[in-house]
Amino acid sequence: MNVLVCVKRVPQTGGRIVLTPDGQSIDTRFLGFTISPHEECGVEEAVRIVESQGGSSTVLTLGPAEAEDQLRDAMALGIDRAVLLETSGPEWDPVSTAAAIADAIRAQEAANGPFDLILFGNEAADTGDYQVGIRVAVALGRPVINGIKGLAFADRADAAAGAGTRRIALARREAPTGGWETYELPLPAVLGVKEGLNLPRYPSVPGRLRARKKEVERVQLGASPAGATGMGAGEDAASAGEASNAVPGPTKLGLRLPAEERSAAEVIGRGPDAAAAVVDLLERIGVAGR
Amino acid sequence: MSGPVLVFLEHVGPDLDRLSLEAVTFAASLAQSLGSNLEAVAIGGEGSAGLRLPRGVATLHLASDARLEPYAPATWAGVVGAAADAADPAAIVAPGSDRGDEVLAHLAARRGLPFAANVLSVTPGPSWRVVRQRWGGSLLEDAALDAPVRLLSVAPHGVSAAEPTVDAHPEVVAVTPDLDPSELVVRVVGHEPRESAGVSLTEARVVVGGGRGVGSAAGFAQLEELADLLHGAVGGSRVATSLGWRPHTDQIGQTGLRIAPDLYIACGISGAIQHIVGCKAAKRILAINTDPESPIMSVADYAVIGDLSTIVPAISAELRRRRDTAA
Ligand SMILES: Cc1cc2nc3c(=O)[nH]c(=O)nc-3n(C[C@H](O)[C@H](O)[C@H](O)COP(=O)(O)OP(=O)(O)OC[C@H]3O[C@@H](n4cnc5c(N)ncnc54)[C@H](O)[C@@H]3O)c2cc1C
Ligand SMILES: Nc1ncnc2c1ncn2[C@@H]1O[C@H](COP(=O)(O)O)[C@@H](O)[C@H]1O
Secondary structure (H helix, E strand, C coil), X not given: CEEEEECCCEECCCCXXXXXXXCCCECCCCCCXXXXXXXXXXXXXXXXXXXXXXXXXXXXXXXXXXXXXXXXXXXXXXXXXXXXXXXCCCCCCHHHHHHHHHHHHHHHHHHHCCCCEEEEXXXXXXXXXXXXXXXXXXXXXXXXXXXXXXXXXXXXXXXXXXXXXXXXXXXXXXXXXXXXXXXXXXXXXXXXXXXXXXXCCCCCHHHHHHHHHCCEEEEEEECCCCCCCCCCCCCCHHHHCCCCXXXXXXXXXXXXXXXXXXXXXXXXXXXXXXXXXXXXXXXXXXXXXX | CCCCEEEECCEECCEECHHHHXXXXXXXXXXXXXXXXXXEEEECCHHHHHXXXXXXXXXXXXXXXXXXXXXXXXXXXHHHHHHHHHHCCCEEEEECCHXXXXXXXXXXXXXXXXXXXXXXXXXXXXXXXXXXXXXXXXXXXXXXXXXXXXXEEECCCCCCCCCCCCCCXXXXXXXXXXXXXXXXXXXEEEEECCCCCCCCCCCCCEEEEECHXXXXXXXXXXXXXXXXXXXXXXXXXXXXXXXXXXXXXXXXXXXXXXXXXXXXXXXXXXXXXXXXXXXXXXXXXXXXXXXXXXXXXXXXXXXXXXXXXXXXXXXXXHHHHHHHHHC
16 A cells, blocks of 8 residues: 655744744744654554555655655654655745645656555644645545544445455544544545554664665745735636645734733642642532532 | 625534534624624534524524435535525634534635634734634734635634524525535444543543653542542543553643633643643643642642642542531
8 A cells, every 4th residue: 555644844842932033933943843743643654554554655745945854754763755845935825735735746646656545634733724635635536534543444345346346444533422433435545644543653773774864855846836925815826836726825924922811820738738728629619529 | 795604503403512602603793893694504404493593693504415414524515615605605614623624624625715724813804814823722823814705713712602592593594515426425434432431521520631740551540539529531641642541532732632621630741832722721720740840830720739649649538538527
């Protein structure tokens, strides 16, 4: 099975986020970079599928030259190939991102054969747009489901394939009212993965060394076709690339930190002796359980 | 006058779920600022004509084709699209739920429109402005959303929710979308009930959360005991779930659950922003931590400083003692 996983380089924020003076981005001078936990599970799943069923795994990202680090991290975990869609300038909106990724997938498939499965994170860690994977699937005309936390495969008799069978992905996600719901997607398919699908492995030293020697295929994309300031509804949108005469957006104007709602905690005690004060508090706010 | 605001609603029987109530409240105030009507679109059987809606919904577009149940994202997007063709809305609003975001993403992709997820506020004008959440809510983005129809989902628990009333009687219009069999391929084909019997994390009035400070899977027994006494539920930080101490379904935070209990008791959790965005909708937070300088201290309302493995059982014991004396 040939599997593609798409990841996005994001700063590794821990405590408070600090913005650049122009309010356009996170100040990353003292930060490392990573990918979303959802995408880490996507990478792990791609490696596991190829380990158990054969085939080849590919990781792809759209981002600055430095995003090569995240591709190498994925290769250190066992991904076979990497593709970097190298961009410059301000961040890309999700419409333009999805169009460029769909174009790149078409080119990859024309050169190396089709992907049976394309994995995305449910949402990117930074922008949280909840849409790039679905847009890519719609552009490619493939079935897609988001939010999956369980995945298995089966072969089903398929009328369309005559007497033959077709591979089906059995995807599981949490139901809105609790419990789990299952979906069946005929391959090739697109899946949006949520953290919890698996427990990702840690990279091994030999894995890291191998990853350093592997090649990263680079495609130069330059600046976002949507332009730094965005474009008006529709008019210029057609120039955003043939995959989309879609209107790009939303267009980021600036970032800010939410107002702090809480101040320092009131210390109501130390050690087990605080139990009485805690139960007083529970009774006062009416949650003592009776 | 501008076109109406169309809101996509999810419901169980006649009742809207919490995020849909938030979405309809948000959509109502947007309609008011546009001076236009509020219309709703829902999917469900015959009974859904009796949906309990808040006042102010002028028209309910209802799709009750049996093939639309259970959930099928692309088809549901087709229903919202068909309702939009009838209503010609200025904006389409959805709850910021798995399904709400997914349905709007499908619709946006098919119609070549932008979609802003997790919006906190919107200001119409020559260019529409939205404030939306990034990083699960630890950062805000001001953005322009310009398109013939503006698609947006409402950040969960970011806005308040109106109460539904029984005397809201919108005009009900049937939606009959063209159902493309290929779009029905991806749909719910099975449902397994929840494994655990107790109250769920998203509904519990008290949640006891455990992090690295709990030390082991076995250490969570003390948290379970306290949660049981409070009729609450137990959750965990990402450290607790990725070490396998708790199932992943119990993770609270940016890539886990958003909870909104009356009280959140954070035990051995440092308070990383990715965790906090999942619990900051709690009315009150009590932190139990050995480190008085831990970042959780600036988020919590109350704190007990010390080792949770002695404090948590002491609280349980005190609760039991008071119950026994009361009985
Ligand atoms: C994109 C992204 C998404 C993420 N999503 C999530 C998410 O959804 N949920 C989440 O939780 N995290 C998430 N994280 C991880 C997050 O950044 C933190 O790493 C994590 O929340 C830390 O967990 P913790 O507080 O349990 O552990 P630590 O940060 O190690 O804190 C342990 C705390 O326990 C205290 N302690 C130790 N021993 C005791 C004791 N005996 N008694 C009392 N206190 C004690 C310590 O003082 C410390 O404060 C995400 C990270 C990224 C990059
Ligand atoms: N710049 C990017 N490069 C590669 N994949 C991306 C990029 N942006 C988003 N994705 C993928 O799409 C998923 C959903 O992103 P989003 O719609 O932005 O929340 C992410 O988890 C990634 O898998």
